Amino acid sequence: MALTLDAKIPPGPLADKWDTHKFDLKLIGPNNRRKFTVIVVGTGLAGASAAASLGEQGYNVKVFTYHDSPRRAHSIAAQGGINAAKNYRNDGDSVYRLFYDTIKGGDYRAREGNVYRLAQVSGNIIDQCAAQGVPFAREYGGLLDNRSFGGAQVSRTFYARGQTGQQLLLGAYQALARQIHLGTVTLYNRMEMQDVVVHDGRAQGITCRDLLTGEITSFAGHAVLLCTGGYGNVYFLSTNAKACNVTATWRAHKRGAAFANPCFTQIHPTCIPPADEFQSKLTLMSESLRNDGRIWVPKEFDDNRTAGDIPEDARDYYLERKYPAFGNLVPRDVASRNSKTVVDEGRGVGPLKNGVYLDFSDAINRFGAETIKARYGNLFDMYERITGEDPYTEPMRIYPATHYTMGGLWVDYNLMTTIPGLFALGEANFSDHGANRLGASALMQGLADGYFVAPSTVPGYLSGLLGTSVMDTNEAAFTETAAASQSRIDELVAVKGTRSPDHYHRELGKLVWDYCGMSRNRAGLEKALTEIPALREEFWSDVRVLGDPNGFNQSLEKALRVADFMEMAELKAADALQREESCGGHFREEHQTEEGEAQRDDDNFAFVAAWEYGGPNISSDSILHKEQLDFENVQLTQRSYK
Amino acid sequence: MSKMLNLNLKVWRQSGPDDSGHFEEYTTTVADDASFLEMLDYVNEQLIADNKEPIAFDHDCREGICGSCGLMINGQAHGPQKGTATCQLHMRKFEDGANIVIEPWRAAAFPIIKDLAVNRAAFDRIIESGGYITVNTGAAQDANEIPVPKDAADAAMDAAACIGCGACVAACPNSAGNLFTAAKIQHLNLLPQGQAERFQRTVTMVDTMEEFFGSCTNYGECQEACPKEISIDFIAMMNRDYVKSMLVNRRRLGERKIG
Numbered sequence: 078m079a080l081t082l083d084a085k086i087p088p089g090p091l092a093d094k095w096d097t098h099k100f101d102l103k104l105i106g107p108n109n110r111r112k113f114t115v116i117v118v119g120t121g122l123a124g125a126s127a128a129a130s131l132g133e134q135g136y137n138v139k140v141f142t143y144h145d146s147p148r149r150a151h152s153i154a155a156q157g158g159i160n161a162a163k164n165y166r167n168d169g170d171s172v173y174r175l176f177y178d179t180i181k182g183g184d185y186r187a188r189e190g191n192v193y194r195l196a197q198v199s200g201n202i203i204d205q206c207a208a209q210g211v212p213f214a215r216e217y218g219g220l221l222d223n224r225s226f227g228g229a230q231v232s233r234t235f236y237a238r239g240q241t242g243q244q245l246l247l248g249a250y251q252a253l254a255r256q257i258h259l260g261t262v263t264l265y266n267r268m269e270m271q272d273v274v275v276h277d278g279r280a281q282g283i284t285c286r287d288l289l290t291g292e293i294t295s296f297a298g299h300a301v302l303l304c305t306g307g308y309g310n311v312y313f314l315s316t317n318a319k320a321c322n323v324t325a326t327w328r329a330h331k332r333g334a335a336f337a338n339p340c341f342t343q344i345h346p347t348c349i350p351p352a353d354e355f356q357s358k359l360t361l362m363s364e365s366l367r368n369d370g371r372i373w374v375p376k377e378f379d380d381n382r383t384a385g386d387i388p389e390d391a392r393d394y395y396l397e398r399k400y401p402a403f404g405n406l407v408p409r410d411v412a413s414r415n416s417k418t419v420v421d422e423g424r425g426v427g428p429l430k431n432g433v434y435l436d437f438s439d440a441i442n443r444f445g446a447e448t449i450k451a452r453y454g455n456l457f458d459m460y461e462r463i464t465g466e467d468p469y470t471e472p473m474r475i476y477p478a479t480h481y482t483m484g485g486l487w488v489d490y491n492l493m494t495t496i497p498g499l500f501a502l503g504e505a506n507f508s509d510h511g512a513n514r515l516g517a518s519a520l521m522q523g524l525a526d527g528y529f530v531a532p533s534t535v536p537g538y539l540s541g542l543l544g545t546s547v548m549d550t551n552e553a554a555f556t557e558t559a560a561a562s563q564s565r566i567d568e569l570v571a572v573k574g575t576r577s578p579d580h581y582h583r584e585l586g587k588l589v590w591d592y593c594g595m596s597r598n599r600a601g602l603e604k605a606l607t608e609i610p611a612l613r614e615e616f617w618s619d620v621r622v623l624g625d626p627n628g629f630n631q632s633l634e635k636a637l638r639v640a641d642f643m644e645m646a647e648l649k650a651a652d653a654l655q656r657e658e659s660c661g662g663h664f665r666e667e668h669q670t671e672e673g674e675a676q677r678d679d680d681n682f683a684f685v686a687a688w689e690y691g692g693p694n695i696s697s698d699s700i701l702h703k704e705q706l707d708f709e710n711v712q713l714t715q716r717s718y719k
Numbered sequence: 720m721s722k723m724l725n726l727n728l729k730v731w732r733q734s735g736p737d738d739s740g741h742f743e744e745y746t747t748t749v750a751d752d753a754s755f756l757e758m759l760d761y762v763n764e765q766l767i768a769d770n771k772e773p774i775a776f777d778h779d780c781r782e783g784i785c786g787s788c789g790l791m792i793n794g795q796a797h798g799p800q801k802g803t804a805t806c807q808l809h810m811r812k813f814e815d816g817a818n819i820v821i822e823p824w825r826a827a828a829f830p831i832i833k834d835l836a837v838n839r840a841a842f843d844r845i846i847e848s849g850g851y852i853t854v855n856t857g858a859a860q861d862a863n864e865i866p867v868p869k870d871a872a873d874a875a876m877d878a879a880a881c882i883g884c885g886a887c888v889a890a891c892p893n894s895a896g897n898l899f900t901a902a903k904i905q906h907l908n909l910l911p912q913g914q915a916e917r918f919q920r921t922v923t924m925v926d927t928m929e930e931f932f933g934s935c936t937n938y939g940e941c942q943e944a945c946p947k948e949i950s951i952d953f954i955a956m957m958n959r960d961y962v963k964s965m966l967v968n969r970r971r972l973g974e975r976k977i978g
Contacts, residue, residue: 126856130856133856145838146839146843146883148843148883149785149787149883151779151780153780153785163862163863201857201859203862204861205856205859207865207912208854208858208912209852210851210852210875210912210913212872212873212910215867215869215872215873216869217869218866219866219867219868220863221862237876237879240784242784243880243882247879250846251846251850251851252851254843254846254850257847264843266840266843289832318779320779352752352753353721355749355752355753355757356757357756357757358781361782458802459782462783462803462807462808463754463807465809528856532856577767579764580764624772628735629775629832629833629836631773632767632773
């Protein structure tokens with residue numbers, strides 16, 4: 078298949094692009110909207126908000142989640158906040174500054190047009206959510222409160238205690254529930270998408286596995302929106318929820334959707350370090366803690382004293398020392414890499430020497446424990462529950478963990494993938510964060526895509542299909558795809574090997590973390606490219622999936638997801654190998670400055686790497702397409718947070 | 720440093736909704752750093768190694784926020800630690816040699832799917848009946864044009880912290896859904912944005928709740944079990960709004976007839 082990348086960025090000045098484009102998109106009259114069926118997969122911020130907004134407009138929406146309730150999607154776990162260029166603080170913020178910060182924070186690997194649009198609609202998101210009743214933090218005068226967040230020098234982050242993601246998701250879920258009640262949206266819960274049905278060169282529907290009965294069912298629609306999140310669980314240990322997976326986007330990739338920048342993964346600096354071999358996932362401590370906490374390690378190697386016994390002059394506040402302008406608030410990639418450096422040097426803290434201190438004693442002395450409790454109480458409680466240590470009296474221990482994936486399905490300005498009619502929203506696409514995402518920007522992007530972008534661009538696509546009906550799911554394109562979904566399940570169950578799906582997932586995670594984690598090099602990536610396919614082969618000959626496949630079977634669900642991670646991981650390593658530069662979350666050891674900072678190569682790598690599926694030997698069969706990034710408004714500079 | 724614990728487990732196994740179910744006993748040894756669900760993961764790995772079907776249980780974020788997990792642990796919803804969801808409970812809260820009985824939520828409104836997993840769709844039906852503020856995307860005014868007194872915002876947030884896990888129902892001798900419903904109603908009723916639909920919302924949500932759940936008799940077990948420590952004061956507020964709504968909605972009905 079000849080794959081062409083046309084980003085469809087509208088011409089004209091940056092500030093006018095979105096308005097011009099919305100005017101140019103064809104509309105569909107209210108009387109015709111119910112004749113269109115839109116399939117939305119996933120009910121996180123992007124999915125729930127898109128489904129609700131399209132339902133409100135009058136489209137016939139079918140929404141799918143593998144959870145029992147739409148409200149459980151992992152957007153719910155975001156703690157810190159959501160950015161918006163409201164400039165309520167009068168501290169110099171503007172749409173342009175949010176745009177600029179996001180482009181710079183992404184290390185100049187995102188599209189200007191998309192990012193500007195994101196900044197433009199950011200204020201509307203706050204308006205929408207406040208009107209829905211999201212209980213944002215307030216000042217005593219009743220107006221909205223803000224805080225600052227890593228990577229920014231203005232206070233533009235709105236928050237709801239440490240539960241911002243939860244509250245925003247509940248807002249979107251409630252809007253969705255209203256549409257379900259009104260009958261414009263039909264909810265399919267405990268249904269997991271297995272494949273995209275492509276026919277006549279466009280997406281026509283999906284196949285799903287009913288997680289309660291095991292039945293494979295097909296659904297037809299005029300357009301399919303994948304709002305299925307990122308691939309962070311390829312590392313096994315990550316801050317993602319246990320069920321987060323790459324299946325929907327990977328299956329779409331195998332049907333013709335280009336996968337962009339799979340090597341871009343964000344490693345979040347403030348997570349609780351692993352405690353033992355039972356560790357099933359890692360827990361994030363909100364980045365907002367860096368506003369008041371100071372990060373340090375002992376100056377001495379293998380210092381075995383407790384934190385309280387290490388005097389001030391024996392502590393190395395390494396971020397404040399190296400980056401005086403931003404200090405503890407440097408962007409996530411910079412903070413994470415520096416933690417790795419000091420731990421690798423042998424200055425790590427804690428029983429396994431695998432963390433750094435995040436110390437609140439200065440802030441407690443300055444503001445009092447009550448103020449700190451009001452700001453971070455629930456996070457401190459969570460830390461205490463997990464570690465058994467009290468962060469009011471001894472410093473927290475933190476270490477980076479995989480948190481977010483900037484890569485994802487390649488989409489154009491309309492959020493449409495290279496398969497016509499197949500859209501990707503939120504973390505599932507690649508479009509806005511470049512090589513690194515700024516704090517409090519994931520919620521912003523998910524809701525921008527779902528509330529404001531897709532509800533304008535999806536109808537633009539649908540308008541060309543006026544008068545057509547959806548395919549009959551008894552047609553060959555559907556029955557063949559459903560049969561393929563079923564035979565994959567049969568194959569997995571038939572292996573009857575010796576090891577559990579989790580065993581293989583853990584093994585894969587170790588490989589990817591070691592060779593394609595916080596820092597990467599050629600030798601390691603080449604090793605990963607031989608070891609991942611070998612592990613995949615072992616998985617397919619030795620995995621053990623017990624229980625009835627025609628019923629509720631969590632082992633089978635896991636195995637199906639791990640099977641896709643096994644393939645995706647290889648593409649991720651291949652992408653990291655071809656990108657001979659360091660940028661954002663992608664740090665190639667061969668490409669660093671004398672001071673150990675990431676060194677970009679704008680002449681050769683200012684492009685989006687969009688991979689076309691070419692066959693089962695992922696690293697050799699996949700075809701790389703490049704979308705050149707043109708920067709008309711922003712001057713490319715080496716990022717400096719000093 | 721972590722210490723190892725030897726545990727005797729009694730776990731509810733039920734192959735499907737129609738099976739009558741039974742307890743099975745297992746022994747295991749885990750580090751006290753492990754979370755409760757990591758302990759179950761480990762038991763499941765052992766079961767798979769022995770060619771036995773693993774225990775089904777719902778879980779996802781493992782950060783105490785998604786509300787997927789929920790187990791009756793020695794007869795207590797979410798176990799012995801106050802204000803803590805099952806996924807955030809750690810084994811250091813148990814002694815070496817402990818006997819632990821693990822059951823699913825038991826309530827008629829939450830039918831068992833398999834083993835420890837239950838169907839909580841009744842909660843979604845309550846929200847769909849009115850647990851929202853009607854505002855179409857794009858229709859909102861500037862966020863700061865709706866000032867919200869800080870104490871109202873804080874109280875609404877206290878209610879909105881509900882994770883929808885169902886522990887309140889499981890802990891209640893009547894399997895009442897009042898704490899969940901009250902938290903969802905009062906989150907919106909306490910805010911200026913929620914006033915237009917306040918009384919209608921209260922009636923439809925309470926009426927839907929009563930289709931599925933038992934009646935509240937003020938035991939207060941729900942707030943003890945709630946991992947977010949949501950107060951039963953919200954139930955009192957809901958009841959007050961319900962009574963008021965009977966009057967307000969009738970008056971409005973009358974006004975419509977005259978008008």
